[in-house]
Amino acid sequence: xxxxxxxxxxxxxxxxxxxxxxxxxxxxxxxxxxxxxxxxxxxxxxxxxxxxxxxxxxxxxxxxxxxxxxxxxxxxxxxxxxxxxxxxxxxxxxxxxxxxxxxxxxxxxxxxxxxxxxxxxxxxxxxxxxxxxxxxxxxxxxxxxxxxxxxxxxxxxxxxxxxxxxxxxxxxxxxxxxxxxxxxxxxxxxxxxxxxxxxxxxxxxxxxxxxxxxxxxxxxxxxxxxxxxxxxxxxxxxxxxxxxxxxxxxxxxxxxxxxxxxxxxxxxxxxxxxxxxxxxxxxxxxxxxxxxxxxxxxxxxxxxxxxxxxxxxxxxxxxxxxxxxxxxxxxxxxxxxxxxxxxxxxxxxxxxxxxxxxxxxxxxxxxxxxxxxxxxxxxxxxxxxxxxxxxxxxxxxxxxxxxxxxxxxxxxxxxxxxxxxxxxxxxxxxxxxxxxxxxxxxxxxxxxxxxxxxxxxxxxxxxxxxxxxxxxxxxxxxxxxxxxxxxxxxxxxxxxxxxxxxxxxxxxxxxxxxxxxxxxxxxxxxxxxxxxxxxxxxxxxxx
Amino acid sequence: xxxxxxxxxxxxxxxxxxxxxxxxxxxxxxxxxxxxxxxxxxxxxxxxxxxxxxxxxxxxxxxxxxxxxxxxxxxxxxxxxxxxxxxxxxxxxxxxxxxxxxxxxxxxxxxxxxxxxxxxxxxxxxxxxxxxxxxxxxxxxxxxxxxxxxxxxxxxxxxxxxxxxxxxxxxxxxxxxxxxxxxxxxxxxxxxxxxxxxxxxxxxxxxxxxxxxxxxxxxxxxxxxxxxxxxxxxxxxxxxxxxxxxxxxxxxxxxxxxxxxxxxxxxxxxxxx
Numbered sequence: 097x098x099x100x101x102x103x104x105x106x107x108x109x110x111x112x113x114x115x116x117x118x119x120x121x122x123x124x125x126x127x128x129x130x131x132x133x134x135x136x137x138x139x140x141x142x143x144x145x146x147x148x149x150x151x152x153x154x155x156x157x158x159x160x161x162x163x164x165x166x167x168x169x170x171x172x173x174x175x176x177x178x179x180x181x182x183x184x185x186x187x188x189x190x191x192x193x194x195x196x197x198x199x200x201x202x203x204x205x206x207x208x209x210x211x212x213x214x215x216x217x218x219x220x221x222x223x224x225x226x227x228x229x230x231x232x233x234x235x236x237x238x239x240x241x242x243x244x245x246x247x248x249x250x251x252x253x254x255x256x257x258x259x260x261x262x263x264x265x266x267x268x269x270x271x272x273x274x275x276x277x278x279x280x281x282x283x284x285x286x287x288x289x290x291x292x293x294x295x296x297x298x299x300x301x302x303x304x305x306x307x308x309x310x311x312x313x314x315x316x317x318x319x320x321x322x323x324x325x326x327x328x329x330x331x332x333x334x335x336x337x338x339x340x341x342x343x344x345x346x347x348x349x350x351x352x353x354x355x356x357x358x359x360x361x362x363x364x365x366x367x368x369x370x371x372x373x374x375x376x377x378x379x380x381x382x383x384x385x386x387x388x389x390x391x392x393x394x395x396x397x398x399x400x401x402x403x404x405x406x407x408x409x410x411x412x413x414x415x416x417x418x419x420x421x422x423x424x425x426x427x428x429x430x431x432x433x434x435x436x437x438x439x440x441x442x443x444x445x446x447x448x449x450x451x452x453x454x455x456x457x458x459x460x461x462x463x464x465x466x467x468x469x470x471x472x473x474x475x476x477x478x479x480x481x482x483x484x485x486x487x488x489x490x491x492x493x494x495x496x497x498x499x500x501x502x503x504x505x506x507x508x509x510x511x512x513x514x515x516x517x518x519x520x521x522x523x524x525x526x527x528x529x530x531x532x533x534x535x536x537x538x539x540x541x542x543x544x545x546x547x548x549x550x551x552x553x554x555x556x557x558x559x560x561x562x563x564x565x566x567x568x569x570x571x572x573x574x575x576x577x578x579x580x581x582x583x584x585x586x587x588x589x590x591x592x593x594x595x596x597x598x599x600x601x602x603x604x605x606x607x608x609x610x611x612x613x614x615x616x617x618x619x620x621x622x623x624x625x626x627x628x629x630x631x632x633x634x635x636x637x638x639x
Numbered sequence: 640x641x642x643x644x645x646x647x648x649x650x651x652x653x654x655x656x657x658x659x660x661x662x663x664x665x666x667x668x669x670x671x672x673x674x675x676x677x678x679x680x681x682x683x684x685x686x687x688x689x690x691x692x693x694x695x696x697x698x699x700x701x702x703x704x705x706x707x708x709x710x711x712x713x714x715x716x717x718x719x720x721x722x723x724x725x726x727x728x729x730x731x732x733x734x735x736x737x738x739x740x741x742x743x744x745x746x747x748x749x750x751x752x753x754x755x756x757x758x759x760x761x762x763x764x765x766x767x768x769x770x771x772x773x774x775x776x777x778x779x780x781x782x783x784x785x786x787x788x789x790x791x792x793x794x795x796x797x798x799x800x801x802x803x804x805x806x807x808x809x810x811x812x813x814x815x816x817x818x819x820x821x822x823x824x825x826x827x828x829x830x831x832x833x834x835x836x837x838x839x840x841x842x843x844x845x846x847x848x849x850x851x852x853x854x855x856x857x858x859x860x861x862x863x864x865x866x867x868x869x870x871x872x873x874x875x876x877x878x879x880x881x882x883x884x885x886x887x888x889x890x891x892x893x894x895x896x897x898x899x900x901x902x903x904x905x906x907x908x909x910x911x912x
Contacts, residue, residue: 593737
């Protein structure tokens, strides 16, 4: 009996909260826009918080809702730092939005398979929003700059995302400072001009007692410069040591190092070290310990004159900078360059850049057809052009008009694949760690020859064992993938026998068999060379 | 509320989510579809329910295959899979029956791939025996391809590779499946090229594989570029130009377009000279 007042108090509190919530919902319903009454809601989530992009998505969503009055499109922008945890929680809880950004590397194969819908059937059909254009009859996938090859998951045998953007890397510069230093706003026209500009900036700052570095840098930004320039010097070498004549950059250089087909005394590698030293000395000190925000901060505060970064940063930098922003493509030496020309094949193509901003369709989507329709609208040629104009981001849609302001970011396609850097296609984290750990030797004060010799010696000692470890890890990963594909082989065999006239199943079965055999053969070749060369590349005894 | 009433209420609320509450138990087809989505644990649970209910050869085979990738994968789960597969082989009175052959294949796969310490020599032997089974059909042919791969890539001096490739090449005569012939020809082409033995032989096998049809669109560009470049290197400019032109027609957005366009121009200039 004594507890009864408490029960009544609890019930009263519950009734009060319920009443407040009901009134609030009624008020919101009465004051919301007409689309609040929409029967269908499509929600999409991403982690791009850069200025301009959310507004662009919101405007395009508004256009779409205007076109489809019964549909409501909601944008959910989540900070990148928590996006992974947030998205996985939503996916596991079955409350994920219809469309989720999937290109941040945050989802595993199992995540994709379990939580996302294959888009194969949709991408093979034309995009109705391209009606009346040159691409009206093309399959949707053919309207993207990469033909959607970057969205195809070769293990799950289908397309799992639709990209919206593309990031090329460029050098941003502070036009006001540039004018102050050089008396003009014209960026450097060639590689030597670029180096001379870096030296002049340092001299100008030193003469005025002003701490000024030519290039802001961080572990994020510096590779845009130094790995790219390194690659220009291995451009020829990578095809000379290639294990296949397919004319595409691959992992051949890793195995070729084991085979002794190149080493660090190779003229190409020596030239690569020198070109990295040329530029690395002009990046803010300690850059590998700094993060992307540190570099942006140094640049925006006027402590650095240039910043190498992706096209997607342009709108953000423009919004934050209190100075006019300039942009140019990093000038690389030509084939006639006296020191570096011999190793260069020609201009570097950007046709191999994988599109970004890719959305996957979640399996729990209540409106999958409408969600895909929104993606079709978003990536039609006309909307893609509008997206580029509104956001200041490049679009992943081929031949879509982009505003003149984005011209400097337009990908260069007339060129050859760049060579390898010491991460060898970003597949060798241990080897790359060795290269980075010793980089201070290469950009240390003193003579060029001494610095290059010290770096060469350090890499010759530490890099091959690290590369072996990376290759062994790769072999183990490929083996794991093949194990999982083994189940697919049995599954497609059983299903295609149960439905012998199903050509899709037959094609998938053939594809799985093709893939398993190809992966295994390449893995065994790498294992073969690891075993054959083991003695030669064991780490030497340290003193 | 009495305790009995509270318990009934709780059970009532939990009923929809309690194990066994699913409406449909699932079929073999459902399980194999889960396997294609890499949802091995769910597939294994489903196959196990089916096998418990009706221990048919099909159910036990499906359970064994799903066990090979059940997570966490361990020697215990792989051994369990092997027990099922071995039993399927032993109890069979028809050596050319689909499940018997498939079970033999997956026993060889365990030796080669799934057990924590692979035994490649034993796997090769198992593949060899399976590939020689009269009426072995598809699984015998897959085994022949696997045997060829292990034979070519066994760690031996490069000087032996030409002979090993020639031995592997003989397996082509056994293969009737166009898919498997094609796969073996790709393996042979890779071997001839990677071990630097014969570019014409590599090109020959690639051309045969290409004629059979390459399923993965992503590989088709590589094939055309590779056949064109091999033809160019072995001095067949007309053929090289043909493959390169086809590449340019079909892969307009590929990163190699600029380079291959130049190669075609060079080949045409060579023709004029």
